[in-house]
Amino acid sequence: xxxxxxxxxxxxxPNSVANRYGAQKRALGGKAKRIILVLALAFGIGVAAWISTxxxxxxxxxxDIGYSTTDATLTELDFQVxxxxxxxxxxxxxxxxxxxxxxxxxxxDVGPNAADAGSDGGRTTVHRATVRTESQAVSAVxxxxxxxxxxx
Numbered sequence: 001x002x003x004x005x006x007x008x009x010x011x012x013x014p015n016s017v018a019n020r021y022g023a024q025k026r027a028l029g030g031k032a033k034r035i036i037l038v039l040a041l042a043f044g045i046g047v048a049a050w051i052s053t054x055x056x057x058x059x060x061x062x063x064d065i066g067y068s069t070t071d072a073t074l075t076e077l078d079f080q081v082x083x084x085x086x087x088x089x090x091x092x093x094x095x096x097x098x099x100x101x102x103x104x105x106x107x108x109d110v111g112p113n114a115a116d117a118g119s120d121g122g123r124t125t126v127h128r129a130t131v132r133t134e135s136q137a138v139s140a141v142x143x144x145x146x147x148x149x150x151x152x
Contacts, residue, residue: 074133
C-alpha cells in the first residue's frame with residue numbers, strides 16, 4: 001500500500017493554532033467603520049434632541065384632597081395643583097357613583113398664580129370645584145390636568 005492509497009484518517013493533521021481554533025478573523029473594513037461611526041453619531045444627536053425637548057416641556061401634577069356631597073345634584077372636590085406659577089392649566093374633574101360610573105364632569109380653569117415665598121415658590125395651589133351630578137355621587141376625583149398651550 002502506497003501513501004496515496006492510505007485512508008485519510010491515518011494521516012496526522014498538522015498541529016497548528018489555525019487548524020485548532022480557526023483562521024484569524026479579519027478586522028473591520030473602512031466602509032464598515034464609517035457606517036458604525038455615522039450610526040453612533042445619529043444616535044447621539046437623537047438622544048441629545050430628546051433630552052433637550054423633554055426638559056423644555058412644562059409639566060403639571062395634581063392631588064385629590066377631599067370631597068363632599070351636598071345632595072344628589074351637587075358635589076364639591078378639593079384638590080391641589082403643582083405647576084409653574086406663571087402658567088395656566090386646566091383640570092378635568094369627575095364625580096362617581098357607587099358603581100364607579102361617572103355622574104358628573106367638569107373642566108376647571110386653573111389660572112396663573114403669583115409666586116410667593118412659600119416652601120415651593122408658589123408652585124402648588126389649592127382649588128375647589130363644584131360639580132353638578134345626575135344622581136348621588138359617592139366620590140369625586142381629578143381625572144387629569146394639562147397645560148393648554150403645550151397641546152398646540
